[in-house]
Amino acid sequence: MVENDSADPSAFHSHVFLGEGHEKSESKTWAVIWLCGAMMIAEIVGGLLFGSIALVADGLHMSTHAGALLLAALAYTYARKHADDTRFTFGTGKLGDLAGFTSAIILAMIALLIGYESVSRIFAPVPIHFVQAVPIACLGLVVNIASAWLLSTGGHHHGHGHGHEDHDESHRIETDAGTVVLDVFEDGVPPRFRLHAETGPELTAEAAWVETIRPDGARQLFVMKDQGGYLESVDEIPEPHAFAAHVWLGEQDYPAVFEEHEHAHGSAHRDNNMRAAVVHVIADAAVSVLVIVGLLLARAFGWLWMDPLAGIVGSLVIASWSYGLIRDTGAILLDMNPDRQMANNLRQAVESEGDQLADLHLWRLGPGHLGAILSVMTTKARESDYYRTRLARFRSLSHLTVEVLHQP
Structure with missing residues (x-):
């Protein structure tokens, strides 16, 4: 017998799988585009007025830079405006990955062009106008630093993963005496309970302790010690941090429930756009630095080959970053498993009570959002809601479909 989710999924949950801070990232990208656009116009107009072909060339180069950023901004805007469009079966969360993949291709082409031009100049050197070239390179570096600052302020880019479980x-x-706060503190140290009085009289270690009761009935008593301003448990708290905690203050018991939630690991939260x-x-900033160094050495020692050599090094650096982007975004667009650790944890959660996970599909829907399809074989009278409850701690599973196959 097969039991699955046959009802319309849209009736139960949203299909908006945009990353955290999507609108903020969108506005920052547009701000950088305006900055690059203003710089581009100033360089081209200034170059034409003062007869500087180098200034015009750098302005045209800035236009390609602004064009790549425009692609990212349009992806943010389109994904936001069409987030509720039912034509997108799994939402528009992957649009940023598509834009990132396209940008990576553009980066690879830029790396090839820089490399080709640099190699050509080694065999056929051209005169270098140091008076114009150095200030332009410095100005480009300033704009790139300002752009990087604008993009990096006010949030993170999800380049990190939640490598730990969120509790x-x-x-x-x-x-009766006031408000007491109970914490599990584990900031770079083994996890321990911390207890302090927010209002009311100070707590004493002799009259306070914590007892935990886990789902399997196991109990553990935690004696507290005074740490000056707060009480801390002498013993560490073993994993997992899912239990009922009873705070004993004298003869009075105050219960608190701790639940453990698991997020995606690795790059599943990364905003590739x-x-x-x-x-x-x-x-662009790295190339500007290399160009400045190359120009200064070429001018000081007459090493004209330093300028094209800096270009070759820059092209290799850009090619390396481009490859990383193509690899990561391509894997997402092809629906590769984005988090093997979570896949293993899902299997353990299902099979820990004797059931068998016959099939599992795990893929990324957007930054911080994963989709999963599970096929479970069981001999017990369990339906899909049972497994949904068991998997509720996996907070990154934004779209979950469970198929239950009952065996005799």
Whole structure:
């Protein structure tokens, strides 16, 4: 017998799978485009007025830079405006990955062009106008630094993953004497309970302790010690941090429930659209630094080959970043498993009570959002809601379909 989710999924949950801070990232990208656009116009107009072909060339180069950022901004805007469009079966969260993949291709082409031009200049050197070239390179570096600052302020780019499990770690407990706060503190140290009085009299270690009761009935008593301003448990709290905690203050018991939630690991939270925009800016800044160094050495020692050599090094750096973007975004667009650790944890959660996970599909829907389809074989009278409850701690599963196959 097969049981699955046959009802219309849209009736139960949203299909908006945009990353955290999507609108903020969108506005920052547009701000950088305006900055690059103003710089581009100033360079082209100034070059034409003062007869500087180098200034015009750098302005045209800035136009390609602004064009790549425009791609990222349009992806943000389109994804936001069409987030509720039912034509997108799994939402528009992947649009940023598509834009990142396209930007990576553009970066690869830029790397090839820089490399080709640099190699050509080694065999056929051209005169270098140091008086114009150095200030222009410095000005480009300033613009790139400003662009990187604009893109990086006010938030993160999801380039990190939640490599740890996220816990419901703080509880405010109202007592007859005042408010008490119970925390699980594990900031770079083994996890321990911390207890302090927010209002009312100070707590004493002799009259306070914590007892945990886990789902399997196991109990553990935690004796507290005074740490000056708060009480801390002497013993560490073993994983997992899912239990009922009883705070004993004298003869009075105050309960608190701790639940454990697991997020995606690795790059599943990464905003590849913002990552591509930042890579464009940093790549341009890196090339500007290399060009400045090459020009200064060429001018000081007559090493004209330093300028094209700096171009070759810059093209290799850009090609390396481009490859990383193509690899990561391509994997997402092809629906590769974005988080093997979560896949293993899903399997353990299903099979820990004797059931068998016959099939599992795990893919990324957008930054911080994963989709999963599970096929479970069981001999027990369990339906899909049972497994949904068991998997509720996986907070990154924004779209879950469970198929139950009952075996005799």
